[in-house]
Amino acid sequence: MDYDDCLGCPPAEPEAKKSWQEIAAEKRQADLAKIPLEWVLSPSVVAEARKQQKLVDGFVDGLLDEETCYITALDAPDLLQQMRSGSKTAVQVVTAFCKRAAAIHQITRNMLEIGFEAAFERATELDSFFQANKRLVGPLHGIPLTLKDQFHIKGLETSMAFVGWIGTFEGKRGTGKEKIFESEIIKEFRALGAVPIGKVGTSAETSNNILGYLWSPHNQSLSSGGSSGGEAVMQALRGSAFGIGTDIGGSVSMPAAFNGIFSLKPSSGRISMKDVANTGPGQLIMPTVAGIMGVSVTTLQLVLRSLLSTEPWLQDPYVIPLPWREAEEYNPNSGDATNETKPSFGFMDNDGVVTPHPPVQRGLRMVRDALNEAGFNLLDWNPPSNRESEAIHGVIARGDGCLDVWDALQLSGEPEVHEIEGLFEPHGPRMPLSLPDYQDVVVRMRDYRNKYQTYWMSTAEKTTDGQPVEVFISPVTPSAGLLPDKFFYAEYTNSTNVLDFPTVVIPVTTVDKDIDKVDPCFKPLSDIDKINMDAYDPSAYHGAPAAVQVVGRRLGEEKLLSMAQIVVDALKRYKTRRQGKCRLHS
Template structure:
């Protein structure tokens, strides 16, 4: 027995000596053992780092910002407007300041080429990404190649491919584009198809929306991240980097603020398009479910269809939003997506109240939901819109609905009632930590128990009953107007002009829109001003929760943040809502012009 033990000991010594000698002379790969164990411990960080480096390699060398310039940009409070524009040449600056209708007209008249337009926006997007980490996926080369094809088509046929010919677009990283990853910010999804390997679908699936954009002539140039993720980090507001971009389509909101594309798409189940648009001072539309196709789009909670995630659009004018949604509907998406409603773009004559001679649409006015009092910049934005419409002779009816708080519970139980096991599983694939914004979903590091089916059905019944009561209240406003019910409601998007990271409180202003499945359009109004937007000494909090919310507001910190409102329309009434939004914009422009602004 002793002899056998001695033999084993001798073998172990020989192996150790061998390993030592190979480490010294470098003739073996044994040195990689220590690196291997290090990689095991931090594998998610390495995968994220490799993804960032691969992305950076897709940016042309002459678009890479100098380290000193990059450092300067990353330390500035604001990088919108003049700062990012000064990085561009005159031509790129001129093109990227144009809106969708102008760009289309320029290419149709032969004054611009698709290559010029796409290249200019790709360059600006490259700068935006380097300054703010806003692209999980980059496809500049492919985009410029597609622009060349569009120019060749125009040269041969003397017409545009479609109504969005040559228009650069970015999208939240939920939409599948062939040749690109779709990670949704999950490290474990990189190089896979929604977390699965070996399916043959990796980088080989195309969302229905992408198919439609290609037919219309639009050119995807990249995909933007969730507001906070372990691949790119936190997306700060480019207007005021004390603040968040808002979630969850925050990366796309920031890309629009920096005009890295002509328009963008996000997804929304609780204000996830509307909030980033309002925080970044851009326009958006969140339609009712079924108006824009969600087919073959990555998502969490895919089986939840009673309050589904919808596709929303961000852009720089109401006109642009209208052109985009009208173009998408022209392709009859319901022929390809069973959940797309067969509702074509409806005639502007029928769905545009402005066409009725002498008719002045009335609006509901929701200044305070009775849960969270809007911060001073938002209250001022609301008053500006109120005065602008009153100057045009429009009635504004106080929206005195006392049941807003109900939507918070209904929304939470429906959207998170399953305990979010798919989110948990996606995070476990890589071992990455939970982003702070979702850590509360997993107490003790595990998903909550799902809501039992009978209880879930009760919540759905409660939602249906809530929708009925709300519609009855809306219809009854005809008694106050003396004519017909109000056409739309003006309300805050959230109580905040931006959010301090980690300081977000759920808001009925956004949750109610999804619970009701109503459409909403975000309209930028003004900017927070530290000399004007201060908390009144007469402010009395509605609750401890309201007090905490207002205590988070600091006029110095919020200075310069965009302040917006939303126009909320009834279910599936997008055409009418967009026409009303344009009416509000025109009233605002006249109001500001009268003040010399």
């Protein structure tokens, strides 16, 4: 029918605008369609998974073949050795992790972007290179990774879990950047040989209108934490060999603790955040940092060292030109390492504001005892109060009134999820802080950093070697795991962002409802301490991981990681001895 035939015809009905629910549903379905048919789980298996108390320790393995389970149980350095020797190919490794990630997504609804097809293509290229040159492309050759959905990857969208960002570039249409733009860190990973296989969920407590609420695989009555909870779950269930999250107030450290994995939150300026989607992108006085998540300190060290080898400061002016410094690492096996010359640890049982729950207290005691038995020097850590960081952190992080988050929600009409309702007034964003008020809080942050530095250096007067404490150990959060709506205090991690200190999270133990009970003589340190302890229920938290964080001086990631490994090794010896004694007495 030509144009003349249409004269006098009624005008065509405009296409109805889709609701945010329809857009989100289509997104979920599109992701599921990217899973190979032979990897699709039956509805009964998915339903059974959601009935489980926990998904770690075997449930996912039961869905997979023996070869996939073998490969995905290996840590990144071991995977590299297998590929270097020719025992495994990159295609085998990438396929195994994609298959496992596909199963994890189906039973947890964790992935916002699936990139298996491109990952297979890249793995094939890596194998061809290895066959032709008999060497690996780089120090992360063939290693599959996943990332929080803030990092742009060619061929994949970046929604940051906003429905209104689906099908756009950061909420804008017609930019020409959709699905072809890449963040700087992705370019670095490609040069190193790493293979991105997908991107995972985000938002406060990892609750969003696309995927819903993400639960902990250790106890599916507890939250995965946020906002890098998607990556923490992926690592806990071994869906990739390592992952990348982001952190401005514990968003890497807390999910790592809640999911029983290791993490590194570096100081700002060590890992590139160039061309990464973010909220509050103009806030650079306490910037968001990219953090590494995995199942060992060795992997954290491998990934950071590899990233720094690409000299990211040549492409990103906000990365400090600071290569990996081997001289900063501490070697406990050096010939002159006596008890008198061993480095000292600071130790914080609590910050004087909120007392950790009983399982976290027990984890701290285990670490203290392990280091004491190993002959390390421990100094009680009593720095400037976290109450000071509490008065600084939120004002800087949300001083803009979160207008950009509000605007992103308005694009689709989706409501704010319950977990972020407090960011806004009933009908819109809060009034931004005035520039003079903002400058006042920045000055307060400067003064707080100065006081903390003075305290840290003063510890040299109390150590056996006359040197300041190298790192200190503290709780990550007051709780092991997170009951929805029962999280009251974040200053153990917020303070490290205010101070720009790097941190490593180390899992220690798990909650035992028969052991981890509140001391009947407990006396709260503050009103919030009472609220926090009253919310503790040993049965509800049973099985949740309890962790500690090791905190280093600003830009001291090399020393921090080596000291964290000392803690891991000491804990391993400590647990082995205790198990031996238990067998003797049984």
